[in-house]
Amino acid sequence: MIKCTECKSTNLEYLPNVDGQSWVETTYIQKDGKWVAKVKAKNNDDKWVDVSKIDTNKIFYNDGMSFFSCLDCTAEIDGRYV
Numbered sequence: 001m002i003k004c005t006e007c008k009s010t011n012l013e014y015l016p017n018v019d020g021q022s023w024v025e026t027t028y029i030q031k032d033g034k035w036v037a038k039v040k041a042k043n044n045d046d047k048w049v050d051v052s053k054i055d056t057n058k059i060f061y062n063d064g065m066s067f068f069s070c071l072d073c074t075a076e077i078d079g080r081y082v
Contacts, residue, residue, distance in 0.1 A: 002056060004070040004077065011071045014059060023062040024051065 003010055016022045025048065028035040040048040041062070059066050059079070066079025 002068065002077075004073060004075050006075040007070060007073040009070055009072040012077070013069045013071055014054075015067045015069060016059075016063060018067040019065050021065070024054070 001010055002012055004012060016024050024039055024041045027038050027040070029038050030036075039051045039054075041051045041054070041058075043049045063079065068077040068079060069075070070077065
């Protein structure tokens with residue numbers, strides 16, 4: 001589990017496309033008049049699959065420049081220093 005380096009909160013937001021090199025693709029699908037995010041990532045067969053949950057290990061494995069933002073104190077956290 002990642003904690004904010006400033007306030008120790010676990011209420012973090014992962015920003016996979018800060019450097020423009022995202023390993024996940026986000027599209028939006030309209031359902032019942034509302035737009036719902038659909039997140040895809042490539043699996044071991046290099047095929048796009050739906051991702052509803054991503055664990056921390058997968059983030060660090062796929063994103064060498066991971067970046068997080070704390071939603072409680074607005075600190076910005078570079079994943080290299082977590």
